[in-house]
Amino acid sequence: MYEASTQIWAVDALGALAHETRLRVFRMLVMAGHEGMIAGAIAERQGVPPSTMSHHLATLERAGLVQSERQSRLIHYRADFPGMRRLLTFLMQDCCQGVPEMCGDLFANLSCEAPQSQAANTRPDA
């Protein structure tokens, strides 16, 4: 049971994604997969000065959404998949209480198969 204290990290994670550049960077890193991208390339690709991007990457890392690893002179950034999963779990489970109207059937739109049995019970609005 974690009522008030747990959501503090969630606030940080949400805040980290609540910025156009950072959200784009995170998406780019997701697409880049496990090998991630080099810091400089991220900055250049987004058209943002290195010092600014460094700040954004640090914010994402503090929030547990990306990880960095130095490889000789270069620093690789990659999406922190378990970290993002933690946020999604929080949103669906703790924040939304698993309410089917919000959380149910989300897989239907993914490549995964949908649990077509339930969660279609309530459909009151458009």
Added chain:
Amino acid sequence: MYEASTQIWAVDALGALAHETRLRVFRMLVMAGHEGMIAGAIAERQGVPPSTMSHHLATLERAGLVQSERQSRLIHYRADFPGMRRLLTFLMQDCCQGVPEMCGDLFANLSCEAPQSQAANTRPDA
């Protein structure tokens, strides 16, 4: 395809939740269900002055996460379930590309039934 423009509303929604008070309010409204809560009760329950809470509620409403409805002298606020669902869908589908490591099997921890044969493809995305 919506590359750059779509995520703007997502930034607003994420930003709306990226505040301790607002996140608590949203969770409270989710738990309150469809009837929601009266503005004054929300403020009092959170120990926040009415004018401050009014701002927070307006932020959540602009972000499409709550809805308000006047009923005579009182104003009811309720969670916008489809709105939150839109955010969750964006995060899992557009932002995370449905990567199973993040998105797969999230139902297993919910009260809903889990899709037992999910993620047949490993999605070799870029």
Added chain:
DNA sequence: CCCACCTTTCTAGAAGTATCGAAATAGCGG
């Protein structure tokens, strides 16, 4: 009509965040 109530809008100061050039740090190759 006026009053009491609930809520929002106004206002303004405080607090926090964004930005980016300049300087500092870290690792390599000579």
Added chain:
DNA sequence: CCGCTATTTCGATACTTCTAGAAAGGTGGG
């Protein structure tokens, strides 16, 4: 050791958000 490149940290400024008291806006009762 020195220069070179990649990246971060520093510092200063602009900008945005937060907060909450005061004033205003609807709404119903008497």
